Amino acid sequence: MKRSVIYPGSFDPVTLGHLQVIRRAAKMFDKVIVAVLINSSKTPTFSIEERTDLLRQVTADLDNVEIAGFEGLLAAYARERGVTAIVKGLRAVSDFEYEFQMAIANKKLNPDLETIFITADSDLMYLSSSMVREIGSMGGDISNFVPECVHDRIVDRLRYKK
Ligand code: COA
Numbered sequence: 296m297k298r299s300v301i302y303p304g305s306f307d308p309v310t311l312g313h314l315q316v317i318r319r320a321a322k323m324f325d326k327v328i329v330a331v332l333i334n335s336s337k338t339p340t341f342s343i344e345e346r347t348d349l350l351r352q353v354t355a356d357l358d359n360v361e362i363a364g365f366e367g368l369l370a371a372y373a374r375e376r377g378v379t380a381i382v383k384g385l386r387a388v389s390d391f392e393y394e395f396q397m398a399i400a401n402k403k404l405n406p407d408l409e410t411i412f413i414t415a416d417s418d419l420m421y422l423s424s425s426m427v428r429e430i431g432s433m434g435g436d437i438s439n440f441v442p443e444c445v446h447d448r449i450v451d452r453l454r455y456k457k
Contacts, residue, residue, distance in 0.1 A: 299326040300380040300411070303369050305424065306331050306346045307339040308449050312422040314353055314442055316384040316413050317360060326359050328376060333366045340428050341452065349449070353442040370404035379407045386415045386422070428453060 300320055306313060306329070320327045331346050339346065347362050354360040365372045373381065381401065383394055398410035415422075422440055431437045431453035441449050 297325040298380070299328060299376070299378045300324040300382045301328045301330050301369070301373055301376065301378050302382045303330040303332065303365070303372075305337065305339060306350055307337075307424045308341050308346060308427060308441065308452075309349050309353055309445065310419075310422050310424055310427055310440055311442060312384060312386065312415055312419040315416060315419060316382065317354060318357070319413050320382045321357050321359055324359070324380070324382075326361065327357075327382075328378065329354070329360060329362045330365045330369070330372060331362065333364045345452065349445045352445050352448075368404060370401045370408055373401075373408050374405055379409060381408060381410045383410060383412055384415055385412045386420045 300323075302317060302320055304313065317327060317329060329350055331343060331350065333343050341349070343364050347364055350362045354362065369381065373379070381398075383398075385391060385394060394410075394412065401408050401410060427437050427440050427449070430440070431450055434454070437450065438446055
């Protein structure tokens with residue numbers, strides 16, 4: 296039986312931290328579905344097309360990774376896709392309470408669903424998409440934060456947004 300996992304998130308935009316989680320999950324599972332949230336209470340800076348496109352570009356060398364958009368409840372999406380595992384990245388203790396809450400809620404909504412946590416490397420623990428957006432939109436250097444192959448696209452987009 297093939298083992299699949301969903302890695303959900305906003306990815307606004309994808310960072311080196313996200314890519315690290317995807318790469319590690321791709322080693323552990325037969326298939327990783329990177330599920331990009333379409334309707335969020337946050338208004339994203341990057342459109343759903345841009346976010347999925349950037350993710351496709353940074354995972355182009357990984358055969359077992361699929362990039363998909365999803366709307367509504369994650370627990371329902373997992374059921375629809377026939378997937379019983381979610382992977383999330385844990386950066387610091389401060390992530391834990393919120394992630395723990397979401398994992399329990401998702402399990403209540405879909406009892407078959409397990410949440411697995413991958414801890415970030417210490418050099419990527421500080422990273423977030425909003426940090427990338429803020430530094431990039433102010434003309435700062437984001438080359439240590441985003442994958443090299445999408446660096447220029449992200450920089451251009453954030454400059455344009457300004
Ligand atoms: N590296 C870098 N940054 C990371 C990271 C990592 N490994 N892991 C998380 N982050 C950052 C993100 O970049 C983002 O940063 P920002 O707030 O500065 O933009 C932040 O952590 C939050 O990440 P996000 O992708 O928005 O995830 P989330 O943990 O808030 O959850 C969903 C997003 C899609 C999983 C969640 O909203 C969801 O499931 N929505 C569907 C509706 C639903 O089912 N709701 C009930 C849930 S119980």
